[in-house]
Amino acid sequence: MSTSAQLRSALADRLTEDGTLTEPEWRSAARTVPRELFTGSYFMPVAGSVPTSYRLVREGKPGWLEGVYSDDTLITQLDGRIRPDDVTEGTVTGSPSSSSTLPSLVLRMWQQLGAEVGHQVLEIGTGTGYSTALGAHRLGDANLTSIEYDPAVGEAAAAALKVAGFAPRLITGDGLRGDPDGRWFDRLIATCSVRYVPLPWLHQVKPGGKILVTLSGWSYANSLVLLDVTGPGEATGRFLPGYTSFMIARPHDRPPRPTLALLPGEERPSRIDPAKLDTWTGGWVAQLAAPSAERMGRGAEQILWDVSTGSQARTAPNPNGGWTVVQRGPVRLWDRVERAVQRWQAAGEPHQEGFGITVSAAGQRVWLGTEDGPGWDLPI
Known part of the structure; x- marks a missing residue:
C-alpha cells in the first residue's frame, strides 16, 4: 500500500472512530479519493500572526502529504488571485478566497x-x-x-x-x-x-x-x-x-468600506453583556438583528458598523459596573441587538439547533423555538 493510501485509510479510520463517518459508502469514498490531487501546494496560517499571515507548504516537500491528510482546511487561494504557485518562499498575507475544506x-x-x-x-x-x-x-x-x-x-x-x-x-x-x-x-x-x-x-x-x-x-x-x-x-x-x-x-460579501472613524453619538447603559456576541450563537443572533452591520472588537469593547447607512454602535466597560454603549446614525444597531439577545437569553440561550427558518414568497424568516416564536427577516 502506498504512503498516500495508508494516510487516506488512517484518516478514514479516525473519522469513523470519532463518529463523523457513519455510512459505509462515504467511508469508501474517503478511503478512495486522493486528496493530494486536488490540493497541490497550499497555505497554512502562521499561529499568532496579526494580521494573519500564511506559510507556503510546497507539494512534494517533507510534511506536505501528511498535511494533506490532516483534518484541516488547506488554503489554496488568497484575495481571489494569489495561488501557492505564485509564491516562492516565506510568508504572505491576504484573505482566504478558496480552500480545500477539512x-x-x-x-x-x-x-x-x-x-x-x-x-x-x-x-x-x-x-x-x-x-x-x-x-x-x-x-x-x-x-x-x-x-x-x-x-x-x-x-x-x-x-x-x-x-x-x-x-x-x-x-x-x-x-x-x-x-x-x-x-x-x-x-x-x-x-x-x-x-x-x-x-x-x-x-x-x-x-x-x-x-x-x-x-x-x-x-x-x-x-x-x-x-x-x-x-x-x-x-x-x-x-x-x-x-x-x-x-x-x-x-453576497460586504461592499468595500473606508477606514472606520469612530464618531460621537448618544450614550446609555447597555442592557446586555457585550461579550455575549463572542459566543457562537450569540454573535449569530446579533447578526440576525443587524444584518447589514460588520462586527469588530471583543469582550466588553464591541464595535458595530452598518456599511449601508454608516450607523455605528460601540460598547465599553462602565467604571461603576456594567457597560455603556454609544450609538449614532439612522439605525440604532445596539437597540436591535439587545432585543434579539434578550429574547435568546429568555429562551435559555439555545444553540442554533433551537432555531428554524421559513422561506416563502413573503420573505425568509428565521425563528426561535417555533414558527410563531420571535423571528428575524433575512436581507433579501
Missing part, C-alpha cells in the same frame, strides 16, 4: 444531505474539486453537477477531477443563479455561505427535495441549515448542531 466537515455534510444513488445533486462551489470527487464516487458522475464561480479555480478542479478518474458535469458561473440550463435536482449542497437562500435554488430543487447551506452575513457569523423544499419557491428547515463555517459567496 475532510470531516465535507463528509459530514454529504451525509447530512441524505443523497442517494439515483438522486440528481447540484453542488454550489466546486473549489478544489475534492468534495466533488467524493460526491461523484458515491453518487456517480451522471448524477452530480457542480458550479464554480472563479474560472481559474474551476479549471484547476476540472483538471484534477480528470486525473482522479471522475467526470461529473462541471459549470463555470454564478452558482447563486443555479443551473443555467434550468435543470431540476433532488438535492443541493453549498460549500460557500450566503446571506439568504438564493431564489433560483428554490425553483430548481424539486418539492420534497433538500437544500443544505450555511447562512452567514457581514459579521461573518455562520449557521448550517437543512431545508425541505415544500413547493416552488417555498421551504422550511431547522438549523443543525455543530459549528460550521464557510467563506461567503463573493456576490
Whole structure:
C-alpha cells in the first residue's frame, strides 16, 4: 500500500472512530479519493500572526502529504488571485478566497444531505474539486453537477477531477443563479455561505427535495441549515448542531468600506453583556438583528458598523459596573441587538439547533423555538 493510501485509510479510520463517518459508502469514498490531487501546494496560517499571515507548504516537500491528510482546511487561494504557485518562499498575507475544506466537515455534510444513488445533486462551489470527487464516487458522475464561480479555480478542479478518474458535469458561473440550463435536482449542497437562500435554488430543487447551506452575513457569523423544499419557491428547515463555517459567496460579501472613524453619538447603559456576541450563537443572533452591520472588537469593547447607512454602535466597560454603549446614525444597531439577545437569553440561550427558518414568497424568516416564536427577516 502506498504512503498516500495508508494516510487516506488512517484518516478514514479516525473519522469513523470519532463518529463523523457513519455510512459505509462515504467511508469508501474517503478511503478512495486522493486528496493530494486536488490540493497541490497550499497555505497554512502562521499561529499568532496579526494580521494573519500564511506559510507556503510546497507539494512534494517533507510534511506536505501528511498535511494533506490532516483534518484541516488547506488554503489554496488568497484575495481571489494569489495561488501557492505564485509564491516562492516565506510568508504572505491576504484573505482566504478558496480552500480545500477539512475532510470531516465535507463528509459530514454529504451525509447530512441524505443523497442517494439515483438522486440528481447540484453542488454550489466546486473549489478544489475534492468534495466533488467524493460526491461523484458515491453518487456517480451522471448524477452530480457542480458550479464554480472563479474560472481559474474551476479549471484547476476540472483538471484534477480528470486525473482522479471522475467526470461529473462541471459549470463555470454564478452558482447563486443555479443551473443555467434550468435543470431540476433532488438535492443541493453549498460549500460557500450566503446571506439568504438564493431564489433560483428554490425553483430548481424539486418539492420534497433538500437544500443544505450555511447562512452567514457581514459579521461573518455562520449557521448550517437543512431545508425541505415544500413547493416552488417555498421551504422550511431547522438549523443543525455543530459549528460550521464557510467563506461567503463573493456576490453576497460586504461592499468595500473606508477606514472606520469612530464618531460621537448618544450614550446609555447597555442592557446586555457585550461579550455575549463572542459566543457562537450569540454573535449569530446579533447578526440576525443587524444584518447589514460588520462586527469588530471583543469582550466588553464591541464595535458595530452598518456599511449601508454608516450607523455605528460601540460598547465599553462602565467604571461603576456594567457597560455603556454609544450609538449614532439612522439605525440604532445596539437597540436591535439587545432585543434579539434578550429574547435568546429568555429562551435559555439555545444553540442554533433551537432555531428554524421559513422561506416563502413573503420573505425568509428565521425563528426561535417555533414558527410563531420571535423571528428575524433575512436581507433579501
